[in-house]
Amino acid sequence: MTTTPLAVRADRAWWRVPQRHVPVLATFVLLLVMYGVGVSQYRAFSNIQVIFNIFIDNGFLLVVAVGMTFVILTGGIDLSVGSVVALTAMVSASLLRDGLDPALVLVIALLIGPTLGLAMGCVIHFFDIQPFIVTLAGMFFARGLCTWISSTSIPITDGFWTSAAQERIRIGENFVSVSVLIALAVVAVAAIALAYTRLGRNVYAIGGNPQSALLMGLPVGRTKIAVYTISGLCSAIGGILLSFYTLSGAPLIAVGMELDVIAAVVIGGTLLTGGSGYVFGTVLGVLVLGVIQTLITFDGTLSSWWTKIVIGALLFAFILLQRLVGIRKK
Amino acid sequence: MSTVKARLAPVTGHRLFWPLVMLVVLLVANTVYRPSFLSVELKNGHLYGSLIDIVRLSAPLILVALGMSLVIATGGIDLSVGSVVAVSGAVACLYISEQPDQNSLGGVFTALALAFGIALLLGAWNGVLVAVIGIQPIIATLILMVAGRGLAQLITSGQIITINSEPYKTIGVGHLLTLPFAIIIALVVTVIVAVLTRRTALGMIIESVGGNAEASRLAGVRSRRITLLVYVVSAACAAIAGFMMTANVSSADGNAAGLWVELDAILAVVIGGTSLAGGRFFLSGTIVGALIIQTLTTSVYAMNIDPQTALLFKAVVVIAVCLIQAPAFRARFRRRKSLAPPPAPTAEKQKEQVPA
Numbered sequence: 001m002t003t004t005p006l007a008v009r010a011d012r013a014w015w016r017v018p019q020r021h022v023p024v025l026a027t028f029v030l031l032l033v034m035y036g037v038g039v040s041q042y043r044a045f046s047n048i049q050v051i052f053n054i055f056i057d058n059g060f061l062l063v064v065a066v067g068m069t070f071v072i073l074t075g076g077i078d079l080s081v082g083s084v085v086a087l088t089a090m091v092s093a094s095l096l097r098d099g100l101d102p103a104l105v106l107v108i109a110l111l112i113g114p115t116l117g118l119a120m121g122c123v124i125h126f127f128d129i130q131p132f133i134v135t136l137a138g139m140f141f142a143r144g145l146c147t148w149i150s151s152t153s154i155p156i157t158d159g160f161w162t163s164a165a166q167e168r169i170r171i172g173e174n175f176v177s178v179s180v181l182i183a184l185a186v187v188a189v190a191a192i193a194l195a196y197t198r199l200g201r202n203v204y205a206i207g208g209n210p211q212s213a214l215l216m217g218l219p220v221g222r223t224k225i226a227v228y229t230i231s232g233l234c235s236a237i238g239g240i241l242l243s244f245y246t247l248s249g250a251p252l253i254a255v256g257m258e259l260d261v262i263a264a265v266v267i268g269g270t271l272l273t274g275g276s277g278y279v280f281g282t283v284l285g286v287l288v289l290g291v292i293q294t295l296i297t298f299d300g301t302l303s304s305w306w307t308k309i310v311i312g313a314l315l316f317a318f319i320l321l322q323r324l325v326g327i328r329k330k
Numbered sequence: 331m332s333t334v335k336a337r338l339a340p341v342t343g344h345r346l347f348w349p350l351v352m353l354v355v356l357l358v359a360n361t362v363y364r365p366s367f368l369s370v371e372l373k374n375g376h377l378y379g380s381l382i383d384i385v386r387l388s389a390p391l392i393l394v395a396l397g398m399s400l401v402i403a404t405g406g407i408d409l410s411v412g413s414v415v416a417v418s419g420a421v422a423c424l425y426i427s428e429q430p431d432q433n434s435l436g437g438v439f440t441a442l443a444l445a446f447g448i449a450l451l452l453g454a455w456n457g458v459l460v461a462v463i464g465i466q467p468i469i470a471t472l473i474l475m476v477a478g479r480g481l482a483q484l485i486t487s488g489q490i491i492t493i494n495s496e497p498y499k500t501i502g503v504g505h506l507l508t509l510p511f512a513i514i515i516a517l518v519v520t521v522i523v524a525v526l527t528r529r530t531a532l533g534m535i536i537e538s539v540g541g542n543a544e545a546s547r548l549a550g551v552r553s554r555r556i557t558l559l560v561y562v563v564s565a566a567c568a569a570i571a572g573f574m575m576t577a578n579v580s581s582a583d584g585n586a587a588g589l590w591v592e593l594d595a596i597l598a599v600v601i602g603g604t605s606l607a608g609g610r611f612f613l614s615g616t617i618v619g620a621l622i623i624q625t626l627t628t629s630v631y632a633m634n635i636d637p638q639t640a641l642l643f644k645a646v647v648v649i650a651v652c653l654i655q656a657p658a659f660r661a662r663f664r665r666r667k668s669l670a671p672p673p674a675p676t677a678e679k680q681k682e683q684v685p686a
Contacts, residue, residue: 134649309477323465
């Protein structure tokens with residue numbers, strides 16, 4: 001809540017900036033302030049590796065949040081992401097345990113998410129049922145499948161997986177993991193797709209006003225189904241990254257992740273009504289969550305639940321800001 | 331065949347028909363699996379049996395879903411009920427645990443009043459965000475859903491508070507007039523809500539706000555006040571559910587209490603035929619929906635299936651009920667039937683009529 005005046009100040013000082021950029025800029029300013037606080041309080045915080053670690057720890061979250069950005073931009077919501085992430089990790093772990101070829105496992109695991117997303121998108125579009133309910137059912141379904149596969153955690157010992165998990169790519173004195181590069185690649189592809197392709201324009205148009213989009217002759221149905229498929233694909237990639245990170249598949253992993261993802265997207269300045277927002281904002285939103293966690297870890301005296309309270313407060317501040325910007329537009 | 335169909339039309343067309351069919355199917359499946367399922371017996375002046383258990387365990391869900399129905403009727407949604415459940419349970423248990431005599435009635439009532447008051451404040455916070463500031467309900471309540479869970483853990487210091495208080499325990503597992511106390515509380519709240527909304531104009535006003543808030547404001551309804559009210563009522567219902575849930579286990583766990591109850595409550599409301607778009611609400615449908623969810627959970631436990639795997643069944647039931655109720659799905663189904671050669675539809679029809 002303390003961030004509201006700051007955010008408003010950013011809004012006034014940058015009044016020449018197009019209003020649709022204001023939420024993203026506010027997030028950026030907040031991120032810089034939080035990082036500055038960290039650097040001024042803890043000497044070790046200024047180490048570049050801290051930033052890299054935020055990416056390493058949140059790579060999977062970033063990928064899933066990018067998929068969610070597509071869905072939210074069309075005015076929908078996807079609650080199934082956390083379960084699909086868990087399901088992907090679970091399926092890869094169990095198939096690897098059965099001795100399947102890693103390449104084949106990768107393909108199968110990457111197909112689950114999009115298939116489920118496609119199915120949910122079709123139900124949402126053809127039968128006109130609210131995305132909230134359909135993806136909620138998808139969430140239950142995927143989570144149920146996880147436990148059905150195994151009720152306990154399955155470790156991954158496969159050579160390809162462990163080497164992907166432990167590989168350190170050196171950048172000067174510091175390092176990142178393979179997951180970070182994959183996550184950044186996904187971000188780049190998604191940003192280009194949203195900004196410069198027909199699909200991207202359709203997504204914004206549908207989020208802005210589905211009725212007008214339909215009257216303009218845009219393929220509303222196809223785009224809607226596509227965004228849920230994209231979100232499913234991103235969740236599947238996120239699941240693979242998570243299995244790299246934890247080197248196991250556990251049935252109860254990533255429970256409640258959809259909330260973190262939605263929070264990151266909203267903090268990143270994407271409007272939940274759809275039609276306005278950027279992938280770059282989502283990246284900033286994920287980083288904000290990552291910096292909060294790092295700050296709490298560095299402090300050491302704050303308990304983990306403060307993360308939730310701070311995220312709630314930030315959500316409040318950003319939604320208020322979006323609201324203020326929205327009023328001015330009128 | 332056609333006359334039977336014509337006669338059955340008002341029955342099958344009723345909005346409670348498919349949910350009730352689903353409930354009956356679940357009960358029949360349970361009875362087939364375990365014939366003693368339907369038996370209810372009287373021991374020490376208390377009623378016991380699987381059916382009673384199902385109703386007792388669904389009492390908290392019914393309460394939360396009642397509040398949720400009203401919120402959804404205004405076109406909103408309340409994701410924070412799970413957190414309110416956790417906070418109210420945590421506050422009540424914390425207060426009782428600090429009493430010198432945990433069994434004193436006065437202490438328990440103070441604890442309940444305190445927790446209830448805090449829940450009302452949380453509800454009012456939601457209401458102000460939605461009605462006054464004009465934030466989308468799903469987001470406004472998402473804030474409290476995330477932060478409230480942290481708040482509950484803050485109150486319990488991240489630990490599970492265990493209490494040993496007979497009067498508090500009564501809320502969850504006690505009996506009154508042969509019936510479990512929880513059922514009576516749920517019944518009383520249901521009657522109060524039903525009378526207030528259906529015997530006065532309040533229900534219609536809530537529906538009109540859901541239909542078109544601006545139009546009803548112009549027609550003289552204080553839309554904002556009504557919207558604020560439903561969130562407060564929803565939080566109040568969640569608080570009572572929180573007392574029940576924590577009393578059931580005589581402990582408050584800020585992390586796990588009421589986890590996912592908001593999703594179950596929304597499901598119960600939707601299964602009961604209330605559209606998430608708002609403008610209408612059916613309390614009877616909501617109660618049937620809550621009973622379906624609890625019956626499903628209980629039968630899965632009874633059949634020794636992993637509780638998490640039970641989610642698979644829940645997903646199938648949700649999609650089935652929602653599809654059957656979706657106008658688009660029905661229209662598609664009907665069109666396909668009329669296109670198909672005549673023998674095919676009669677076969678379909680017979681299948682349809684079996685459960686009736």
